[in-house]
């Protein structure tokens with residue numbers, strides 16, 4: 001492998017040439033975007049304003065979207081790799097492009113393919129940069145000595161913090177020279193100081209990750225992986241890939257969505273898909289999905305949470321809803337045009353049975369019954385020769401039929417249904433008989449019944465119950481593909497809520513060792529069953545990229561206590577001096593923390609100060625008093641761009657990462673909840689470069705001081 005690097009004084013001619021080509025590509029991209037904007041402004045190609053109104057609207061929408069996709073993102077490099085093929089192999093021989101020494105893509109002796117975040121084309125349509133998702137780009141990630149895929153040389157570029165091309169590594173494929181090609185640039189990319197939200201990994205995505213990214217749309221994947229193995233990155237890149245490969249089909253099936261645990265997490269990942277050219281993906285939390293107009297105001301006790309999250313609740317809700325449907329014991333008198341038609345109880349029961357036997361959802365069944373009752377009357381009228389101009393819709397609006405329907409098949413409100421189950425022991429007992437034990441029913445009931453449904457303080461798990469009820473009443477709209485991150489914390493009922501919205505497939509990401517919710521599923525096959533996608537595959541990522549070996553080994557001491565069946569990841573990197581543990585006197589913790597923050601801010605990159613939720617206000621005050629600028633996560637906009645130091649309540653730390661992490665008082669984190677050790681494992685695995693643990697209280701046993709040496 002040849003590595004080329006600029007030094008300050010002399011820039012290699014080849015690097016200069018590559019920079020020139022980058023500049024040309026950038027100019028072309030700007031031109032492409034300007035053209036689209038001009039077409040938008042002038043309405044070029046649009047038809048008549050009245051006759052072609054809808055066509056014009058669609059064309060404008062398409063162009064607006066395209067202009068957004070062509071936006072040049074913060075000067076991100078337009079290509080990050082290059083492949084050399086024998087002449088004619090990549091582009092064919094009749095591309096209309098003459099082979100000349102000066103042409104970057106068509107020199108005399110080869111075809112060169114530049115790989116980037118999006119495709120860039122010359123005015124005549126010739127490709128200048130190929131989208132990383134195109135078939136031609138596959139070889140960049142997969143070509144090996146054993147299977148060169150036609151590639152002679154693979155080049156990877158290195159960039160400085162301002163996105164200026166400063167280095168490249170060449171790898172001759174098929175020459176069987178042992179090398180760790182790309183690993184230098186991969187380590188540099190991982191260690192590049194962070195500021196603000198997560199970035200894409202498209203330049204350095206690894207083979208084991210790429211094979212998951214490129215898995216066909218039909219396949220549902222559950223990806224288990226230790227912290228920092230790239231699950232989130234893989235999920236987001238898979239979505240970008242699927243949108244490229246199957247855009248029309250996905251649009252037809254309702255589009256795509258990403259579901260994350262909370263808004264802080266979504267703020268953290270929000271820039272990855274736009275950087276890959278995908279600007280229109282909805283990113284939402286599980287609570288927003290299940291309770292779009294409601295706010296979570298309460299957390300359930302672990303015992304209650306376990307019952308509420310349990311899949312048996314679906315049966316309780318189903319029974320409760322359908323128990324409202326019942327035959328009428330009295331005759332219904334339908335008055336129409338001065339005559340009265342009588343519907344007797346046995347006829348009503350027959351119509352009800354017929355509607356029920358269709359097995360359709362509650363609202364559709366209700367409509368069907370109205371129709372059948374109206375039809376029954378109309379038939380009578382016809383038999384008597386008195387139907388005249390009477391129509392079915394007229395009879396459906398008849399008051400007596402409406403009243404009968406309200407008694408036999410009352411309209412249902414999901415909030416009311418769940419409210420009744422959680423506050424009325426008798427109604428719950430009827431619906432849960434033989435499904436939940438008496439103790440479980442007791443665990444479900446609220447201690448004090450709120451005055452009305454409107455004043456009910458809902459918990460996150462309640463929202464999944466509401467969603468279950470709502471879906472029985474009327475099926476929700478579906479999406480082509482859904483990516484679910486941090487899925488280890490979802491309850492079976494929450495997973496069902498996602499499953500019923502999936503039209504084609506799902507990518508589910510998580511780490512069972514990081515499960516902190518008492519109602520969480522225990523295993524990935526159960527997740528697939530609750531999604532109703534039993535043919536999905538469980539995959540595992542085992543190579544850790546984020547966390548240096550010393551830190552992950554330290555955190556992994558907790559694994560036997562929190563997830564005995566799981567191994568820690570094999571870390572890709574060791575970073576000298578990456579783990580520090582400081583024991584202070586109780587009155588010295590705040591001071592030591594402030595000193596550690598100051599020291600961390602003197603270096604580069606992001607700093608995460610992670611503490612038990614209850615300790616955050618005091619730390620916030622101390623940081624403010626000391627004049628240390630910081631963001632407190634979970635308090636509004638979660639603007640990770642604004643400050644380098646993020647004070648992070650530990651319950652919001654999942655999925656995030658920082659160059660330097662300070663964890664304050666592990667014992668308080670571990671002691672704050674039933675799965676506190678899992679929570680601590682999450683906190684200890686957020687660091688890219690260094691972890692500093694500060695404590696006055698005794699450390700949890702697995703992290704005992706005699707084992708925890710400073711390194």
Ligand SMILES: Nc1ncnc2c1ncn2[C@@H]1O[C@H](COP(=O)(O)OP(=O)(O)OP(=O)(O)O)[C@@H](O)[C@H]1O
Pocket residue numbers: 186189190199200201204205206209225226227228229230231232233234511545546654655656657685
């Ligand atoms: N191939 C790669 N190239 C460069 N960086 C990578 C690669 N794979 C992962 N990373 C980086 O490693 C870090 C961890 O990735 P990610 O957040 O996707 O991991 P995760 O498995 O979801 O972790 P967690 O379980 O903690 O949520 C991120 O900064 C990501 O950019």
